Amino acid sequence: SAPPIEVFALNKAYVEDTFPQKVNLGVGAYRTDEGKPWVLPVVRHMEQKLAADETLNKEYLPVLGYEPLASAATRMLLGSDSASLKEGRATGIQCLSGTGALRVGAEFLAHIGKHSIVYSSNPTWGNHSLVFLNAGFTSYRSYRYWDAAKKALDFDGLMEDLRNAPENSVIILHACAHNPTGVDPTQDQWRQIADLIEERRLFPFFDSAYQGFASGDLDRDAWAVRYFDSRGFEMVCAQSFAKNFGLYNERVGNLTFVAKDRSVIEPVRSQITLLVRANYSNPPNHGARIVGTVLNDPVLTEQWKSHIKTMADRIISMRLGLRERLEKLETPGTWNHITDQIGMFSFTGLGPLAVDKLIADHHIYLLKGGRINMCGLNTGNIDYVAKCIHEVVTTTQEASL
Amino acid sequence: MSLISSLKIFSPSSLNTTQNALSVVSSRANSWWSHVEMGPPDPILGVTEAFKRDTNPKKMNLGVGAYRDDNGKPFILPAVKMAEAEIAKKNMDKEYSPISGSPEFCKATINLALGEDNEWTKNGLNATVQGISGTGSLRIGTAFLSAFFPGGKDLYMPTPTWGNHVPLAKHAGLGVKQYRYYDPKTCGFDFHGALQDIAKIPERSMILLHACAHNPTGVDPKPEQWAEMSKVIKEKKLFPFFDMAYQGFASGDIDKDAAPVRMFLKDGHQIALSQSYAKNMGLYGERAGAFSLICSSKEEAAATMSQLKIIIRPMYSNPPVTGARIATEILTNPSLRSQWLKDVKGMADRIISMRQLLRSNLAKEGSSRDWAHITDQIGMFCFTGMTPPQVEKLTKDFSVYLTKDGRISVAGITSKNVEYLAHAIHQVTK
Numbered sequence: 105s106a107p108p109i110e111v112f113a114l115n116k117a118y119v120e121d122t123f124p125q126k127v128n129l130g131v132g133a134y135r136t137d138e139g140k141p142w143v144l145p146v147v148r149h150m151e152q153k154l155a156a157d158e159t160l161n162k163e164y165l166p167v168l169g170y171e172p173l174a175s176a177a178t179r180m181l182l183g184s185d186s187a188s189l190k191e192g193r194a195t196g197i198q199c200l201s202g203t204g205a206l207r208v209g210a211e212f213l214a215h216i217g218k219h220s221i222v223y224s225s226n227p228t229w230g231n232h233s234l235v236f237l238n239a240g241f242t243s244y245r246s247y248r249y250w251d252a253a254k255k256a257l258d259f260d261g262l263m264e265d266l267r268n269a270p271e272n273s274v275i276i277l278h279a280c281a282h283n284p285t286g287v288d289p290t291q292d293q294w295r296q297i298a299d300l301i302e303e304r305r306l307f308p309f310f311d312s313a314y315q316g317f318a319s320g321d322l323d324r325d326a327w328a329v330r331y332f333d334s335r336g337f338e339m340v341c342a343q344s345f346a347k348n349f350g351l352y353n354e355r356v357g358n359l360t361f362v363a364k365d366r367s368v369i370e371p372v373r374s375q376i377t378l379l380v381r382a383n384y385s386n387p388p389n390h391g392a393r394i395v396g397t398v399l400n401d402p403v404l405t406e407q408w409k410s411h412i413k414t415m416a417d418r419i420i421s422m423r424l425g426l427r428e429r430l431e432k433l434e435t436p437g438t439w440n441h442i443t444d445q446i447g448m449f450s451f452t453g454l455g456p457l458a459v460d461k462l463i464a465d466h467h468i469y470l471l472k473g474g475r476i477n478m479c480g481l482n483t484g485n486i487d488y489v490a491k492c493i494h495e496v497v498t499t500t501q502e503a504s505l
Numbered sequence: 506m507s508l509i510s511s512l513k514i515f516s517p518s519s520l521n522t523t524q525n526a527l528s529v530v531s532s533r534a535n536s537w538w539s540h541v542e543m544g545p546p547d548p549i550l551g552v553t554e555a556f557k558r559d560t561n562p563k564k565m566n567l568g569v570g571a572y573r574d575d576n577g578k579p580f581i582l583p584a585v586k587m588a589e590a591e592i593a594k595k596n597m598d599k600e601y602s603p604i605s606g607s608p609e610f611c612k613a614t615i616n617l618a619l620g621e622d623n624e625w626t627k628n629g630l631n632a633t634v635q636g637i638s639g640t641g642s643l644r645i646g647t648a649f650l651s652a653f654f655p656g657g658k659d660l661y662m663p664t665p666t667w668g669n670h671v672p673l674a675k676h677a678g679l680g681v682k683q684y685r686y687y688d689p690k691t692c693g694f695d696f697h698g699a700l701q702d703i704a705k706i707p708e709r710s711m712i713l714l715h716a717c718a719h720n721p722t723g724v725d726p727k728p729e730q731w732a733e734m735s736k737v738i739k740e741k742k743l744f745p746f747f748d749m750a751y752q753g754f755a756s757g758d759i760d761k762d763a764a765p766v767r768m769f770l771k772d773g774h775q776i777a778l779s780q781s782y783a784k785n786m787g788l789y790g791e792r793a794g795a796f797s798l799i800c801s802s803k804e805e806a807a808a809t810m811s812q813l814k815i816i817i818r819p820m821y822s823n824p825p826v827t828g829a830r831i832a833t834e835i836l837t838n839p840s841l842r843s844q845w846l847k848d849v850k851g852m853a854d855r856i857i858s859m860r861q862l863l864r865s866n867l868a869k870e871g872s873s874r875d876w877a878h879i880t881d882q883i884g885m886f887c888f889t890g891m892t893p894p895q896v897e898k899l900t901k902d903f904s905v906y907l908t909k910d911g912r913i914s915v916a917g918i919t920s921k922n923v924e925y926l927a928h929a930i931h932q933v934t935k
Binding site: 143200239382 | 535536537538539541542543544547571579581585589590593596598599600601602603604637638640641644669672673675676783787788789790791792814815816818819820821822823824825826827828
């Protein structure tokens with residue numbers, strides 16, 4: 105029997121807890137201020153529209169997916185000014201959400217590109233290593249990222265580790281809203297990272313799970329990817345529509361491929377076709393139609409953008425609120441990292457003992473590494489959470505920040 | 506990556522004209538993927554593309570592996586429409602499914618295969634996970650077997666088998682071997698050849714079996730032949746992996762179509778099973794299916810489940826919900842379930858009647874060939890026995906499109922075009 109996967113075990117424990125003030129700061133899904141899941145109004149509208157459309161059927165999608173979705177998703181990522189897009193050097197492939205896009209991209213890079221070494225940040229999303237190792241990579245390594253003492257990006261460590269990476273290594277880069285820390289490089293730091301990747305002949309693989317969801321602005325959240333694109337990099341980017349469309353369980357994603365030369369696009373697509381066939385034949389239809397239709401309709405797109413802004417703004421206000429309260433309580437340590445960080449997650453800096461206490465004594469559920477999901481906070485529980493963090497920090501030795 | 510290091514010779518100081526030419530060359534040579542070759546074209550896709558280009562109003566597409574109604578149109582099952590309406594009323598959320606899919610879906614699915622009151626589900630002996638339709642379920646299963654099967658890592662498949670079985674199994678890390686199945690002389694089941702080959706398979710190997718409506722031949726063993734195979738497979742200590750993509754769709758009777766699976770369990774085999782709702786519920790693009798292992802104890806089933814989840818998470822984390830919700834709604838809502846049984850029987854009956862019409866029309870045309878296999882075979886596909894030159898002629902002269910192996914999708918035949926098809930087939934085979 106295998107050990108339970110942490111995020112799911114945590115959620116199970118939360119669900120089974122009967123404490124009335126329990127708080128779930130574990131699973132990475134958006135919650136409203138009432139603590140409820142939110143199906144975006146534009147999604148509800150689309151589902152009604154699709155249900156009423158007699159011309160639609162349930163036939164198989166092409167192996168590489170619903171083309172209106174794939175092309176719109178790639179355009180959303182790279183921006184309509186992208187040179188690679190204009191020159192036909194960029195292409196999109198519908199995949200099973202972000203994980204599926206990572207997997208297809210990783211399988212292509214391993215089997216066809218013959219890459220064998222992959223790096224991701226330390227820490228990173230728990231599933232990165234498993235995806236790449238199962239896809240055929242033989243070595244998974246980390247580059248330094250989180251500076252626990254400073255509660256910030258360990259930029260020097262990052263650069264040193266990338267400098268020492270062997271040529272041809274694939275480097276996983278979080279496009280924005282780094283999971284789990286919430287700490288993103290600055291624009292200047294991205295420039296330096298790009299220089300180094302170019303110099304050391306490394307291969308950039310972006311993981312973009314939060315475009316729009318991080319800052320509320322699609323273009324702003326795509327800055328790093330677009331910068332690399334403008335530099336002429338060949339690269340791959342896994343895109344998820346789970347969070348920014350709230351379509352978690354429909355598994356809508358896209359793999360964007362950018363090449364130096366348009367002549368490689370067709371061969372690459374044909375090889376990916378073979379990989380997809382051997383894995384799941386073709387992707388699911390329903391979520392693709394929702395996203396594909398919205399992204400290709402200016403009015404619906406504007407509606408969608410307002411939903412993203414709603415979600416991003418609520419999260420930002422929770423960040424402000426938590427930081428404010430901890431500073432007011434004079435909780436030992438510094439708390440500016442909560443508002444410096446961006447996206448769904450925050451690396452609080454709380455150690456394992458503090459985390460255990462939060463769970464056991466206060467029924468506040470978060471991951472062992474101190475990651476909290478800001479969406480789990482709302483005006484109803486933010487006082488309680490701040491109070492409990494204060495309590496565990498002041499009574500736990502290791503949690504000195 | 507010697508291509509890239511050789512590019513150091515292209516310096517910015519090159520002349521303009523040569524630089525333009527060089528930059529085209531160098532951008533391709535500078536690419537990580539200039540070595541990537543075009544993959545082989547998909548044969549079935551090729552058939553459909555050629556069909557689309559054909560302007561003959563009498564053209565027929567017999568390559569497509571999806572059901573069509575008597576007007577040649579895709580068919581959305583009434584039960585599916587009703588299920589969707591019920592689901593819409595519930596205003597469900599879009600939260601992540603469990604990695605293994607909803608427990609309700611998994612239970613309904615395995616019970617569909619094994620029977621509502623089956624002892625295996627009742628005793629918690631099954632480990633069932635939702636998969637991305639049949640393909641995804643096979644992929645999970647082959648990945649599990651590749652990692653955990655204690656015997657030989659070759660999967661024995663019937664000759665012929667679904668085109669995707671081989672690359673899929675290899676991709677999962679399994680070897681692929683064959684056992685005789687189709688007899689081209691009779692266009693039927695090579696029962697003795699199959700038994701002989703199965704008896705020669707090394708002990709503790711895995712054997713893939715099409716539960717019903719064999720793809721691509723449409724040739725299924727008879728119940729007494731299944732019984733014999735079960736016996737030999739048990740004697741040789743082989744592990745049966747059933748691919749059931751057509752339950753209900755083959756004969757119109759869900760119990761009849763699942764009989765071989767249930768027989769094997771009764772005979773004491775522990776099996777693996779892949780199921781698909783693509784055809785029998787018309788949910789093709791929604792990708793609903795499941796993979797199951799029938800274990801010897803609850804503990805084993807639990808341990809197996811945990812390992813299956815570990816296989817799924819790095820593939821796509823958790824499965825798409827829409828198709829699974831429709832299937833669950835249909836199977837657990839009594840009035841929808843009985844509607845569905847009618848719908849699936851309707852599809853099976855239409856196919857069976859097209860088989861009968863094709864065979865009788867061939868006789869009417871004056872064909873002296875034995876076309877009994879058209880009605881002996883079952884399911885979506887029919888191995889006509891036509892040779893590649895005959896197939897070519899059928900396409901060239903009559904705009905009837907099918908794969909080179911002489912396989913036709915009976916779903917592409919309608920009461921309006923069956924006479925034309927019979928005429929065309931007779932012309933190329935007389």
